[in-house]
Amino acid sequence: MPEGPEVENVIRWLQKEIQNQAIRKVSILYSKLLQNESVERFETKLVGEHFRGFKRLGKYLIFELDHYDLIGHLRMEGKFLLLPDENTLEDLDEKIARHIHARFWLEDGRILVYQDVRKFGRLALYSKIEDWWTLPSFLHVGKDVLDPTLTAQELYQKGSRKKRNIKAFLLDQSVLAGIGNIYADEILFESQISPHTLTCDLTLAQYEHLLKASRRILQEAMIYGGTTIRTFSYGGHSGGYQNKLRIHDQKECPICHTPLKREVVAGRGTWACPKCQPLPIKK
DNA sequence: AAGTTCCCCTGTTAGC
DNA sequence: TGCTAACAGGGGAACT
Numbered sequence: 001m002p003e004g005p006e007v008e009n010v011i012r013w014l015q016k017e018i019q020n021q022a023i024r025k026v027s028i029l030y031s032k033l034l035q036n037e038s039v040e041r042f043e044t045k046l047v048g049e050h051f052r053g054f055k056r057l058g059k060y061l062i063f064e065l066d067h068y069d070l071i072g073h074l075r076m077e078g079k080f081l082l083l084p085d086e087n088t089l090e091d092l093d094e095k096i097a098r099h100i101h102a103r104f105w106l107e108d109g110r111i112l113v114y115q116d117v118r119k120f121g122r123l124a125l126y127s128k129i130e131d132w133w134t135l136p137s138f139l140h141v142g143k144d145v146l147d148p149t150l151t152a153q154e155l156y157q158k159g160s161r162k163k164r165n166i167k168a169f170l171l172d173q174s175v176l177a178g179i180g181n182i183y184a185d186e187i188l189f190e191s192q193i194s195p196h197t198l199t200c201d202l203t204l205a206q207y208e209h210l211l212k213a214s215r216r217i218l219q220e221a222m223i224y225g226g227t228t229i230r231t232f233s234y235g236g237h238s239g240g241y242q243n244k245l246r247i248h249d250q251k252e253c254p255i256c257h258t259p260l261k262r263e264v265v266a267g268r269g270t271w272a273c274p275k276c277q278p279l280p281i282k283k
Numbered sequence: 284a285a286g287t288t289c290c291c292c293t294g295t296t297a298g299c
Numbered sequence: 300t301g302c303t304a305a306c307a308g309g310g311g312a313a314c315t
Contacts, residue, residue: 075310076309077292181308
């Protein structure tokens, strides 16, 4: 499922492919895809706009156009495809075509389409403002994990006054943005912290470990092209990090070989080694 | 008021 | 084998 590293790969791919392309025509086939705009107005507003800039915040994609910022979120299974021409679009297998919810015809004849089997993804359109990170879409989105101004001290301050497990904390995008379920498990394993540990029981040193592990793992996953567990792909590529996962969806601990079993923490399927990631001893 | 549960969706898989 | 129910999970609304 697209987390920070997957979204980064999508953004870089689109920047390389369609930067400065103008939009000739737009058609939206699923109105709920649009968060804050009617289909008709959305389709009208985007004609003649160019894809100027490509940014990312957490798991959000930001397309800077001439007069608007277009904010996208792929949620579970959303993906963009670039089709070479009209014929390719017409010849698409019905199994794929039925899940295409938006189409953007570009000036060079290619067509950018948005496909999303589960229809969870969303697009929001805003008139361009100076600081896109102040847009309503980002009201509840904290600093990106890879934002160099984010410090362990900040996490410690937020965590120490909350009573909630660290897995939920890492998944909370208003705390830090970009980590999803898969990487949360990997980060906790590398930090040797149980997902059940309460944030108020963690030391500053542990938050330092967590932040360091978060950055290392997300960077590495990004270089590998992200993780493809179910369906993630972009530009015809799959990610490669699924082969590097150490704990998530694995059979045994790579360090002590303890058999692992899935459990639900923070409402998510969770893998952790009971030996290598012990709970702190209660006093 | 912060933390938890539910809901949106559909394809895949587990279980009877 | 064929059907149904459970499951997958990001984020926001609704609930406790």
